[in-house]
Amino acid sequence: MPRLVRAALREPLVHxxxxxxxxxxxxxxxxxxxxxxxxxxxxxxRIQQLHETWSTQWGEPPDExxxxxxxxxxxxxxxxxxxxxxxxxxxxxSIIRRRLAQKIEFLAQGVTMTEPTDEELRAFFDxxxxxxxxxxxxxxxxxxxxxxxxxxxxxxxxVGEILAGLRSGGVPxxxxxxLGDPFMLQLEYPLQTQTEVRNLFGVEFAERLFTLPVGExxxxxxxxxxxxxxxxxxxxDRRLPDLHEVRDQVATELKRQRAQALVDTYYxxxxxxxxxxxxxxxxxxxx
Amino acid sequence: MATGVERLVGAVAVAxxxxxxxxGPADPGTxxxxxxxxxxxxxxxxxxxxxxxxxxxxxxxxxxxxxxxxSLDAYTLGGNRDExxxxxxxxxxxxIRRPDGSILGPLAVPLDFMAVTDHDAWLGEVHSxxxxxxQAYDTPTCRQVRAMEGFGQLYGRFGRQGLRPPDICxxxxxxxxxxCLERAGHLWHEIQKNADAFYEPGTFTTxxxxxxxxxxxxxxxxxxxxxxxxxxxxxxxxxxxEMQNRPERLWEWLEKACVSPCQVMSIPHNTNWSEGxxxxxxNSDGSPFTEEIxxxxxxxxxxxxxxxxxxxxxxxxxxxxxxxxxxxxxxxxICKPGQGSNCAYASDYVRNALKSGLRIEEEFGVNPFKxxxxxxxxxxxxxxxxxxxxxxxxxxxxxxxxxxLAGPYGERQDGGNITNPGGLVxxxxxxxxxxxxxxxxxxKETFATSGPRIHVRFFGGWxxxxxxxxxxxxxxxxxxxxxxxxxxxxxRPPTAGAPRFVVWATKDARSANLQKVQIVKGWSSGGxxxxxxxxxACADGxxxxxxxxxxxxxxxxxxxxxxxxxxxxxxxxxxxxxxxxEFSPADRAFYYVRVLENPTCRWTTxxxxxxxxxxPEPSTIKERAWSSPIWYTPPSQ
Numbered sequence: 001m002p003r004l005v006r007a008a009l010r011e012p013l014v015h016x017x018x019x020x021x022x023x024x025x026x027x028x029x030x031x032x033x034x035x036x037x038x039x040x041x042x043x044x045x046r047i048q049q050l051h052e053t054w055s056t057q058w059g060e061p062p063d064e065x066x067x068x069x070x071x072x073x074x075x076x077x078x079x080x081x082x083x084x085x086x087x088x089x090x091x092x093x094s095i096i097r098r099r100l101a102q103k104i105e106f107l108a109q110g111v112t113m114t115e116p117t118d119e120e121l122r123a124f125f126d127x128x129x130x131x132x133x134x135x136x137x138x139x140x141x142x143x144x145x146x147x148x149x150x151x152x153x154x155x156x157x158x159v160g161e162i163l164a165g166l167r168s169g170g171v172p173x174x175x176x177x178x179l180g181d182p183f184m185l186q187l188e189y190p191l192q193t194q195t196e197v198r199n200l201f202g203v204e205f206a207e208r209l210f211t212l213p214v215g216e217x218x219x220x221x222x223x224x225x226x227x228x229x230x231x232x233x234x235x236x237d238r239r240l241p242d243l244h245e246v247r248d249q250v251a252t253e254l255k256r257q258r259a260q261a262l263v264d265t266y267y268x269x270x271x272x273x274x275x276x277x278x279x280x281x282x283x284x285x286x287x
Numbered sequence: 288m289a290t291g292v293e294r295l296v297g298a299v300a301v302a303x304x305x306x307x308x309x310x311g312p313a314d315p316g317t318x319x320x321x322x323x324x325x326x327x328x329x330x331x332x333x334x335x336x337x338x339x340x341x342x343x344x345x346x347x348x349x350x351x352x353x354x355x356x357x358s359l360d361a362y363t364l365g366g367n368r369d370e371x372x373x374x375x376x377x378x379x380x381x382x383i384r385r386p387d388g389s390i391l392g393p394l395a396v397p398l399d400f401m402a403v404t405d406h407d408a409w410l411g412e413v414h415s416x417x418x419x420x421x422q423a424y425d426t427p428t429c430r431q432v433r434a435m436e437g438f439g440q441l442y443g444r445f446g447r448q449g450l451r452p453p454d455i456c457x458x459x460x461x462x463x464x465x466x467c468l469e470r471a472g473h474l475w476h477e478i479q480k481n482a483d484a485f486y487e488p489g490t491f492t493t494x495x496x497x498x499x500x501x502x503x504x505x506x507x508x509x510x511x512x513x514x515x516x517x518x519x520x521x522x523x524x525x526x527x528x529e530m531q532n533r534p535e536r537l538w539e540w541l542e543k544a545c546v547s548p549c550q551v552m553s554i555p556h557n558t559n560w561s562e563g564x565x566x567x568x569x570n571s572d573g574s575p576f577t578e579e580i581x582x583x584x585x586x587x588x589x590x591x592x593x594x595x596x597x598x599x600x601x602x603x604x605x606x607x608x609x610x611x612x613x614x615x616x617x618x619x620x621i622c623k624p625g626q627g628s629n630c631a632y633a634s635d636y637v638r639n640a641l642k643s644g645l646r647i648e649e650e651f652g653v654n655p656f657k658x659x660x661x662x663x664x665x666x667x668x669x670x671x672x673x674x675x676x677x678x679x680x681x682x683x684x685x686x687x688x689x690x691x692l693a694g695p696y697g698e699r700q701d702g703g704n705i706t707n708p709g710g711l712v713x714x715x716x717x718x719x720x721x722x723x724x725x726x727x728x729x730x731k732e733t734f735a736t737s738g739p740r741i742h743v744r745f746f747g748g749w750x751x752x753x754x755x756x757x758x759x760x761x762x763x764x765x766x767x768x769x770x771x772x773x774x775x776x777x778x779r780p781p782t783a784g785a786p787r788f789v790v791w792a793t794k795d796a797r798s799a800n801l802q803k804v805q806i807v808k809g810w811s812s813g814g815x816x817x818x819x820x821x822x823x824a825c826a827d828g829x830x831x832x833x834x835x836x837x838x839x840x841x842x843x844x845x846x847x848x849x850x851x852x853x854x855x856x857x858x859x860x861x862x863x864x865x866x867x868x869e870f871s872p873a874d875r876a877f878y879y880v881r882v883l884e885n886p887t888c889r890w891t892t893x894x895x896x897x898x899x900x901x902x903p904e905p906s907t908i909k910e911r912a913w914s915s916p917i918w919y920t921p922p923s924q
Contacts, residue, residue, distance in 0.1 A: 089425070096419075146859075146860055147859065177759070178759045178760060179759070180759060181757070181759060182756070182757070182758070182759055182761045182762070182791070182862070183793075184346065184742040184744065184791065184792075184793035184860070185346070185742065185793070186341075186345055196396075198796075199395050199396045199796065199797055200396070200796060201796055202796040223796070224794065224796035224859060225793060225794070225796070225859040225860060226859060226860070
């Protein structure tokens, strides 16, 4: 973050926004003549700043030739910048408007932004634990019976008899698949949330499934398609993760929240300086 | 960061300072973490080889046609500022945060696979125009792009003419130094990176892809999506502009540039907008087919998209068919005498192309229209898979005060009718990996739906038992004794009679019950093509009339003032084993399945009820699914 702030502060456009505004304001005040746009005064402060920027960037001070080049570059950009403003290139360009508005926001938040400490992350995580909850999940297998026959195909056995067979443990795993009717969706599902199950099998099935014991064949359970004998393989309760499981997400959100708070505060301070009038008629008018 | 514009601008100046914090990643969705990894485990994500395979194959649903802000029309007409990564997040089930602060998603059921297909034409141009550091930023054309106006004019003046705007791209023509091509080349790498970054083998499959946006001057649109199987892809060179909008040149380029291990397919769509050209019995410039071009085309294009937000392309009542279910979500009216554009031609419809393909095969030995079927929405708002009729908001057609509707981009399209939320592609693949999904698409074991996740299986063979559909090992037996959808019937044994088909459909638990299952047959006989639609399985204990081959109305209705549907009507599953009652061993033929749901409220009705405005017609729809065909070829003489 500090590196990014430095990057932002180093950035020429920022300098020129600030410097340009300052120079225009200063020269308007000091020299309110017609030709103020044609006068560029490269002040000692400015040269000092160019010097420092170079030094920060390259780790050593510029020599005189380099410094002269920096000054020439500054003048060149200043001339072009003023001409662009004079030609109204900043006008009615929504991108430049938004860019300038954002720029000032970036600067506002950048000044005091630092990496959150472990304690701060922990506090933020504790405060917003619910946000990081991992929903409950169930993995399961099932045997399907269509409404048309309700019996295991070609076996004549009832669903109840098939359930008893499954519970007795006498059915080899490879044969389970063949006990019911053909089923188009999957016969085995890895961990699914209740929402996921509901969207695949319907409300009734999803609600029953999450009440079934683990490891036992149960049912029949109705779905949007028919009846099912179901064995829940594993069940994971909804739980709050530990901080380390979601640390990156927590850090990102904390930083996002802080940045937003900085910008909001800054904006509110600025906003107090303005008297805003809104033509309410057009807001309430229904076309 | 919120938008394409600001993101690029921000990246130039502030190195992402604002992006990471101000807007941050989208909120998490309702998914479970893929692998709730234990602490300090740095083990690699599961690779495709680790994903268990189901030899009987699972149905996976996808959207392989969605645009982000990188597409000129999405950026200008649609005002879309969400980049491809946002589309992938939405598709996998995350919520996304719009630049205006609104939250969208999550999808009720996340997609299993997807590909973002941004337009090739203007890919580099759009990016130059929103990058303040780009020398083209202040050009007149860029100002026009940013002002979000004149899409049609821009596209018509440059892309359709095979030109690039010189003020943005420079004067160097197509050669080196064309700034737009250089930029597009860079973006093509970004497209691949995005697809790779969101790929989770076993959970969420993504493909590097783009939309080849060819539309030569004076004719309709020949757009197709180009989808690559894996990480091996050619360098950028695939834009329709440089190919003068000719698909023949696309196939040629793909053949030359995509060599093993690269694998690719090109999928035409919106043939209903092609003004007779896309599936005409000649090349796109009107020249006659050659065997060479047909072979290349058949290799490159195994699939066609039959349904999307701009309407259905299966068939059109009155254009080569009297099938009453062919009036579904039509975009254009049938061409009137003398009318050449913005109207429907017979050859724009896939069923007619399947039929004419049989005739072309008789002449050239190659069938260029041997298409498997898919659907995808073609949304322009970075929200793939957003196909529910009752929650269709993100494409935001404007709802006019008189109850009529404007077009999908908020403006009425010339001569067109309003469309719909679009559909999905289903594939039968042994696992959810790039290789399995792509290969299933290549072998055409695909089906299309108008939105709901209706499952449909379809097999053909010569000796299936009559009750195969009700046996618990139906898939194993059907595979062993025949072919799945998209295949060719094996050679007919001398003792065999007519081909027999196993048809099986299951409803979407979130949608209405099924009303009936149909088989559509097309064949070529005596130098002409024919078609017939058979109802083969009816809900509610009804059976198809043996003479007319139709189910009687099951009486399912919708109350359009509440969208309640008749209780107790329709079936959760329908299946049968069907024998062609009018088979002629000498005639080339194809068979595909169409599954119809009981009627439900159309999205326009849901919207009208929410807004208490008049309900536009049609007020209801029968959602549906289409299988890929199975073909029969008589033994050569």
